[in-house]
Amino acid sequence: MSEKEIAEIVRGYDIPAGPVSTALNRLADESGVRIVYDSRLTRFVRSRGLTGRHKLAEALAELLSGTGLHFELSANGKSALIVLAQAGDTRNDASAGGATPLPPIDIGHEQKENHGRGAGGSPQGPGDRYTGYKADSASSAMKMDTPLLKTPVAIQVVTRQTMDDQQAISVGDAIVVNVSGVQMTPNFYEAYKVRGFTNYASSYKNGLVEYRMRNLDTTNLQSIEVLKGPAAILYGRVEPGGLIDLVVKRPLETPYYSVQQQNGSFGMTRTTLDATGPLIADKSVLYRFNGEFYHSYSYRDFVKDQNVFLAPTLSFHPIEQFRLNIDFEYQHRTAVSDYPHLPAIGGYPAQIPISRYLQPPLLTTSSPVQFDKKRIAYDWTFAFDKNWSLTNRLSYMSSADSTTNSLALSVDQVTGDLRRSLTNTTSVGGGKEIDFATNVDLHGHFETGPLTHAALLGFDHLSTRMPMSNTIFRSLSSINIYAPNYWTLDNPLGAPLYVRQAQKWTGVYAQDLISFFDDSVHVLLGGRYDWAETSSNKNTSSYAGAMSTYTTDYNKAFSPRAGLVYQPLPWLSLYGNFTRSFGLNNTTSLGLPLPPQKGEQFEGGVKAELLDKRLIATFAFFDITKTNIATPDPANPLNTLVIGQARSQGVEIDLTGRIDDNWSVIANYTHDDVRTIQGAPSYNPSTLMTTQLAVAGYKLPASPRNYGNLWVKYEADGEFRGLSVGGGVSVVESSLGDNANSFILPGYTLLNGMIAYTTQIDRFTVTAQLNVKNATDTIYYPTSSNRTTIQTGAPRSVLGSLRVEF
Known part of the structure; x- marks a missing residue:
């Protein structure tokens, strides 16, 4: 696909306001474009978000508007470099001006030197620990990444950062105090009450049932989703109180x-x-x-x-x-x-x-x-x-x-x-x-x-x-x-x-x-x-x-x-x-x-x-x-x-x-x-x-x-x-x-x-x-x-x- 074809693709975006690093990485996930930046540029900088259908350049400009940052697309259109706007530079950010630039960053060199990291030295995007406490969507509710505000069911998500901040080792440690309506119950297997009813036999992992769950640990978990109420339409044998994915x-x-x-x-x-x-x-x-x-x-x-x-x-x-x-x-x-x-x-x-x-x-x-x-x-x-x-x-x-x-x-x-x-x-x-x-x-x-x-x-x-x-x-x-x-x-x-x-x-x-x-x-x-x-x-x-x-x-x-x-x-x-x-x-x-x-x-x-x-x-x-x-x-x-x-x-x-x-x-x-x-x-x-x-x-x-x-x-x-x-x-x-x-x-x-x-x-x-x-x-x-x-x-x-x- 040519540079022009890539730049002309129109995609739909629904990226909420928040840290600009999180917003950039979500745009990268949805567009398939690699975005490179120095973490010093984005720490404590926030984006006002992005909604609607846009071409890549339009999306980047909107996402960075008012941040003092601008972008440069690579020759093949598959990478974007985020840098501070120089004095009077308004190429891709009308609000930019008066900022002191960092030394120029070469895209290929940056991949070796900075590893695309954001705040705290951690990787950004899927799998990142620094995702905050709020999730924007949860796939278990609809088996689709539908925004939470558009889903007619109650669902709560415990993020990786929540588990790390509280040093939650077991799944029980992670969900009982962080989600309403969830409690433990005595059982030989790992059992939880959701909305008053106990699920004695099973949880779900990545959308598939794990029968008679026991000894669950948070070591390899990115998040835990608790879907409230009967979810039988998508998952079959589940308790009417809800399920844990x-x-x-x-x-x-x-x-x-x-x-x-x-x-x-x-x-x-x-x-x-x-x-x-x-x-x-x-x-x-x-x-x-x-x-x-x-x-x-x-x-x-x-x-x-x-x-x-x-x-x-x-x-x-x-x-x-x-x-x-x-x-x-x-x-x-x-x-x-x-x-x-x-x-x-x-x-x-x-x-x-x-x-x-x-x-x-x-x-x-x-x-x-x-x-x-x-x-x-x-x-x-x-x-x-x-x-x-x-x-x-x-x-x-x-x-x-x-x-x-x-x-x-x-x-x-x-x-x-x-x-x-x-x-x-x-x-x-x-x-x-x-x-x-x-x-x-x-x-x-x-x-x-x-x-x-x-x-x-x-x-x-x-x-x-x-x-x-x-x-x-x-x-x-x-x-x-x-x-x-x-x-x-x-x-x-x-x-x-x-x-x-x-x-x-x-x-x-x-x-x-x-x-x-x-x-x-x-x-x-x-x-x-x-x-x-x-x-x-x-x-x-x-x-x-x-x-x-x-x-x-x-x-x-x-x-x-x-x-x-x-x-x-x-x-x-x-x-x-x-x-x-x-x-x-x-x-x-x-x-x-x-x-x-x-x-x-x-x-x-x-x-x-x-x-x-x-x-x-x-x-x-x-x-x-x-x-x-x-x-x-x-x-x-x-x-x-x-x-x-x-x-x-x-x-x-x-x-x-x-x-x-x-x-x-x-x-x-x-x-x-x-x-x-x-x-x-x-x-x-x-x-x-x-x-x-x-x-x-x-x-x-x-x-x-x-x-x-x-x-x-x-x-x-x-x-x-x-x-x-x-x-x-x-x-x-x-x-x-x-x-x-x-x-x-x-x-x-x-x-x-x-x-x-x-x-x-x-x-x-x-x-x-x-x-x-x-x-x-x-x-x-x-x-x-x-x-x-x-x-x-x-x-x-x-x-x-x-x-x-x-």
Whole structure:
């Protein structure tokens, strides 16, 4: 393509006001033009943004207007050099004048000397840590990069910089305090509540389900997107409260290397590595490697955890229209089981030290949890032209999980004797869990008269097979919670329970976002049809019985979604939606699959971009109902209870972004009433505490009515440039801890803080940082599921880090 042809291409842009470095790199991403600049030119310089359709020169001129910068296009039209305007120079910036120029920068030489870096020595553009707290779009909402103000759903994004500022190591650390309506819940797998409903079995990674998620880490994540409400139309089996999508880091064209060492309380040490750059000279093949070694003890006796995580990624971009990403992951974790066993005594959690271990350490330390995971995934996109593209994603994961754990069954309210049972689970014959997921999406933009369409047609498939597992259940000797005897020898042998499960899930879906009235009204219409198969064995007492009674249940359903957005002003949106979801229960009861879950939501709200689009605010009202909710039976670990129907109704407020060049903020508040509305048809009030039946009108466990979080960061300039100070507070109201509403989890307030300093040493960017969590050493209980499964919160902890980038 000739220089003239490149310069004459007209593209559509929607780049918000903000740091000029971020704006330039977004323009580079959208136009495919390489933009080169010295970071000293752009630090603390802001652009007023760019909207509409423009040629390249027009777009650059508009983006740089009023900044005192101008651009020079290279001879081939594929590179742009950004420099200070010289006195009287008005070639590409009418406002330029009187600026003192830096020495001229040669484009080819700059690529070796400056590496295209922006503020802080980090790379700019996709994968950059310095992306601030505000995201402009999120692909999980629509499976398209639609601006958040045009999407008729609530979605929150936790950026890489948020994770780094708070030193959030786990996914839970990253989302619980930074997103409204999200809480932890006790489970053997990593489970979160979104809008009051727990997703026990799965999260998503780059848009594909990762079944039975566990041990999730932020090492290779660029952002985390939390999509609120049922998203069944695009993703199939999801909880009506919402889903969590993990977005991994992508390779960069600019070489970049980072090594970080973290050390903290309880003997924690963590080493991470991030390296990226091109593999060949024309930059059509890129790589990125993220790795972690983590080791820590715990505030609880006997517990320790060690994790090795390696995640290389390759990107291929041989032609402008095609890009392929291939992701690999390897994880090996060894840990002493720390499943919560704190019981309730009377109407509150037992008043014992939170460091007390109530599992059998002779067994759990000699046979720790062993988890191995290998995952390979790819995604590619081919653009037929500027309006139509095809995307295919695929992931394959093999994992093995061996656990030795105990379940707390009941506690004597007078003596404090805790009755327990041992569970030891291994696969029969060394088999592994195999998870396969794929989807194909066709995106298109077209017009019909005054209507502009953003259409999506898609297909997806999930297949997961768990090997025959052998779980031993055996009663253990009781342990007294006030004076534990850890040296009682228990026979770990017992009657085995054989379980074999699998599922297949296939769906087709379509949606259309229709815009009209000068792009101020957006109507979303869509639907999905699913075919699901769930297989399990009815006879669990023997291997032969498990094999001979293996049966499959079949389900199918249609899930619609409709939404409306009205933008009376470019920075303000009013939205509403109606959605339904369909999802199979993620468990069985005595070997039999539970009936499928269904959800329905009505939602309405307001979104606004404030302070020159630096800050985004969302207010949402939601009303969700869900049927056939699975809940553990504390009286029988082999059984699962099913609630007829529950309802979550409330409001959420989120505020995220930058107030000015120095101050950034994340604030959220949730008011949510979560309770059973159709429960047990009959029950005995005197035995409700032990049976844990769900009763109409009772609150669901650990569902506080009000809770909120605030995090504020100040970045100094002038003589103290490089210094950052931040602090946060989390306030959670008291809640009821079990289905019987028989005890209270007290409310609590947590204080967190950070201080960091970044400086240049030769060609290295060095950042020293210190974070304090739960600074007041508050004793608190963040969640529970019944009277013997209460999770304790970590006491005061200190985490220091040193990061070197070059």
